[in-house]
Amino acid sequence: MGTRHKPLRTLKTPVGAPDHFTIEQVRAAVLAVMASRGETPVPDVMEPSPSPRQSCAPQRHAPE
Amino acid sequence: MTATESVFINCPFDADYQPLFRALIFAVQDCGFVARSALERDDGSEVRIEKIRRIIGESAFGVHDISRTEADAGSGLPRFNMPLELGIFLGAKYYGGGEQARKACVIFDRERYRYQAFCSDLAGHDIMPHAGDEREVIRGVRDSARSWIPDRTLPGSTAMFERYRRFVESLPELAAGLDALPDELTFSDLSFVTAHWLEMNQPPVAVPDPAAG
Numbered sequence: 001m002g003t004r005h006k007p008l009r010t011l012k013t014p015v016g017a018p019d020h021f022t023i024e025q026v027r028a029a030v031l032a033v034m035a036s037r038g039e040t041p042v043p044d045v046m047e048p049s050p051s052p053r054q055s056c057a058p059q060r061h062a063p064e
Numbered sequence: 065m066t067a068t069e070s071v072f073i074n075c076p077f078d079a080d081y082q083p084l085f086r087a088l089i090f091a092v093q094d095c096g097f098v099a100r101s102a103l104e105r106d107d108g109s110e111v112r113i114e115k116i117r118r119i120i121g122e123s124a125f126g127v128h129d130i131s132r133t134e135a136d137a138g139s140g141l142p143r144f145n146m147p148l149e150l151g152i153f154l155g156a157k158y159y160g161g162g163e164q165a166r167k168a169c170v171i172f173d174r175e176r177y178r179y180q181a182f183c184s185d186l187a188g189h190d191i192m193p194h195a196g197d198e199r200e201v202i203r204g205v206r207d208s209a210r211s212w213i214p215d216r217t218l219p220g221s222t223a224m225f226e227r228y229r230r231f232v233e234s235l236p237e238l239a240a241g242l243d244a245l246p247d248e249l250t251f252s253d254l255s256f257v258t259a260h261w262l263e264m265n266q267p268p269v270a271v272p273d274p275a276a277g
């Protein structure tokens with residue numbers, strides 16, 4: 001009998017945009033700093049943020 | 065995706081609170097939510113309390129820190145913005161009807177029972193003490209999020225704090241790479257820097273939860 005696991009949470013992009021930079025500049029800065037510190041990027045999944053004016057009800061996902 | 069992913073962060077914004085604010089944003093985002101704040105950018109035409117009311121209405125969850133409800137040295141009176149915003153959130157939950165009734169939140173203070181001296185009607189809510197410790201706010205957000213969205217696996221709070229510590233160590237260099245100082249990053253700036261750092265730093269182990277089996 002196999003064991004079912006709950007899915008890992010998925011990152012969400014923040015609402016709007018940075019005030020002083022572009023998203024590309026932020027991504028480049030993150031990668032540059034990690035490289036300078038000898039860290040290897042381990043990419044995660046990030047989804048677009050929701051439209052904030054939609055429903056605020058907590059979502060109930062069906063079990064897998 | 066819907067605004068079910070939004071978490072309204074109600075906390076002080078002064079310089080002394082910045083480490084805890086960063087920890088709150090990090091934990092909310094690392095739990096897979098969108099951090100929302102009265103500091104997020106708008107078109108400048110919205111009255112502050114209306115903006116707060118709107119964001120609360122759009123957020124299924126809330127993180128409230130009432131630890132700064134204390135007498136001001138100058139006036140002798142406490143600042144009451146955080147309890148007021150907590151009250152709006154609870155009012156939306158109790159009187160908003162429909163989906164608003166399913167709102168959930170975590171309430172932080174410095175000590176667990178301190179609220180009894182200034183807002184005893186909060187009795188019955190579970191107040192999480194953080195003692196000004198970033199590790200405790202991360203643990204509080206993470207453990208609350210686990211009950212809000214029980215069908216997700218979240219990074220463990222110890223692992224989350226360790227990754228947060230690495231993020232904070234990197235923050236001066238990250239800001240410098242953007243020609244800024246860490247304290248110059250606005251809420252929106254910091255949210256995006258945090259999100260993209262997390263995007264490149266997946267938790268090392270997605271811990272299976274036996275309860276999900």
